[in-house]
Amino acid sequence: MTSSSEGEILQSGQLIRDRWKVNKKVGGGGFGEIFDAFDLQNHNERVAIKVESSKATKQVLKMEVAVLRRLQGKKHACKFYGCGRNDKFNYLVMSLQGKNLADLRRESPRQCFSVSTALRLGVQILLGIKEIHSIGFLHRDIKPSNFAMGRTPTTMRVVYMLDFGLARQYLNAKGEIRSPRSAAGFRGTVRYAAVTAHKNKEMGRQDDLFSLFYMLVEFLQGSLPWRKIKDKDEVGRMKEEADFDVLLEGCPSDLLNIPAHLKSLGYPDDPDYDLLEQTLRNILSRMNVNMDDPYDWELNYENISGRSRTTTTTNGNVSTRMKSHTTAVKDRGPENRALDTQAPLTMGEDDDEQTGNCLFRCPPMNSTHTAEKHDDKPDKPKYKRQEFMRPKYGAVSFDVIDAVNARLAAAANGESSPKNNGVVASSSNNDFFQRIRYDTSVDNGKSAGNNVDVTIDLGLRPSRTSDSGPVGGSITAPGTPAAQRAQRPPLQAEPARISKSNRSITKALQNLVRVKLSVGGKRLPPTTVTTRRDTHAFADGSGSTYQRTAATTASKWPDSFDETADEDPILPIDGAAVVPRSPMNHRFPRSNIVGNHDFHDVLPTLIKNFEMFQKVNAESSGVASSSPSSQHNNNNNHGSPRRERRSMSVSKSALPIASTDSGLGGSPVGNGSHTSASSTIMSHFKSLVNSFNNLGSSSAGGRRRSLSRGISLDDHRSMANVSSSSTGQIKPSSTSSYNTPVASRRHYGSSVEPLSPVDAEREARRQRRHRRRSDIHGTSPAAIASYGQRDDSASPTRSRHTTPTVQKTIVISDDGSYHVESRLLNNGVIVDSTPPPMDDKKSSNLSCRRKRYQFLNFAPRAMSRS
């Protein structure tokens, strides 16, 4: 069989089952092509044949057949004539209808319908949806191009529902509601899909009706605010944050009842179809609209000013009113018709919208009965971007922002909750919390899927910098430039939302893949907070995740039409960019090792780290900390062995610290306090240095050789620094950082302070343990370095051919605080970065593998969950 044109399955004149003679193509969507044909056995009656290639990856016609058969006898369903398949295609023969509603709206000069037409269409569509729900199915792709007017004199004013390819049974054989899946792939068309679909949740009946609501808004306003947005998640966020008052500006306010009702419904709830219908009918009756009044197109779109068609009916324009769609359908040759139906692939199914035709605003209702004309003067675009949104940003994955900020606000306000381990931030911590900046972005990059990055900027500045106000966080919309980010208002912590945050954070963090830390504006490498499957992306039944740009996502046509099939795996369609998010192309494959960390695991650690910073800072200012631990530290004589050891260190490590700053933390420091501060800092340094040594020794033996081979240029430069510091003074360089090569770490450490016999013994024990473990597990830095370059599947032991280098940098801030950055370089490329633990006891207890991931100095509890 040859096609009449490339890509078409049928050709004009072709006979199917010796009964249907193909005339021409009248439509094409994502899943099939629709041909106009003659029924030779039925007085050449015109029929529509929907065909799909038997080779199509996505077979949906079987579902269509199943649903259409069940819908027979319903007012808004096409007549079913037959179906079949051969080795080339599957086909469904049904009654031929007229133009679809997307075409009809586009043909309107204002791209919108009058209120009369829009709401009467709305009533019919509502009833059509009610019909499909009544047979136990959801449509899941409610949109204007899936509704068409009849084409015969008796059907031309009836709306017909088309395209059941994405339908799903929500009732089982017993008529009970099927239990919802915890995660369902996105189905539908992005522009009209309900938020539920955007969230990949199981859709319910209310979601079909929500799509109807969006259709109505578009009918009335001429467009939807997200019509140009390509990103599905962004659209979802816009929908969730939409202010319906603004969305329906100038429309009958009763329409607000529709989303209000739908929002109150959950998956199993029965929508109140009558209430919705009544809402529409009430408006119509208030406007004195008759259901028999002509539709806009029957009046050739004359005088469409938003005024009720009732005025025009008095014009007696009966001939136009009764004009059949037959003509219109006939007029549309394949060259016009084939592609002007709703394209399934893009956000804007309307080509003209995509090419930037400006929007026209539907005149407000109160002008309906006035003589005021709106016809000639195009109104300004209905929606400016984001105008329609509420000023809060907390939708979809962005819940995490509110949640994080609320939690921080709670901590900063001194509230304690079990979730933050009872850690109460003192009022002196407020500065710290105010300076924590959360900056998120949804990354819809080519390979990363719908990940959410959260950058936590720990503004570790001395508290004296009170002039620096709170750092406003911002949300980065996916794919939007920084400029757009800047437009958005700073995130405000909202105590009122704390309880919601507590709930939503876990949910939101399901999508949270990476956390980036930056200290004092310096970005640390990303780490994973949670590695739960990314349910936010397009997930198929097999667990792999797809990214795609197609507007309509389809369910699979099972081999046998299994109505109880629980999964609707999606398949790539129509050349859409599909990137299976396999472990092989995950951008940060190794982050999976980290395990599932809840934010609540992270926060206490942050707070603890901060407390340590505070303590040092307070001591450096000569102010005794009021916290018991600080007092204890000051007393120097009692408490845990660790404290005692640290106290010992203090006495031994009273080395002068030369700093470019006038004093530690900028505070005037007297002799005593200077000693105390420097001692404490030195004790921390000692921990750090020990960590250096430990990691260096962990690369002993053959692997160590490979490490030392790879000292980079940076390393050599930094060795100069080190030698200059080996005089026993730690001298921050102009950048306040030291680069410490592997080969010199031990020397560097010794130069700071020799280990006590106890510490030396402990150290030796730990190194031995460390060596054993890293050899057994292949987690030596060399192995890790290589592993970091590979995908998940790469074996750590493939590291032999690489020349990894460990580069450590101590970054000392002006205020005396510091942190250590550790980088694993492979052939000069940073493959991993791991600040060593700040707590030497902890470090001695943790394996090399664990230490690698201690960006946040994760609490052992959190680590043990990985």
Ligand SMILES: Nc1ncnc2c1ncn2[C@@H]1O[C@H](COP(=O)(O)OP(=O)(O)OP(=O)(O)O)[C@@H](O)[C@H]1O
């Ligand atoms: N029975 C019919 N009579 C007349 N036109 C039809 C009929 N069925 C479909 N069409 C036209 O073909 C277009 C595409 O049909 P349909 O939606 O069934 O295909 P699809 O491949 O599922 O499209 P999409 O992916 O856009 O949903 C419709 O918008 C409509 O204009």
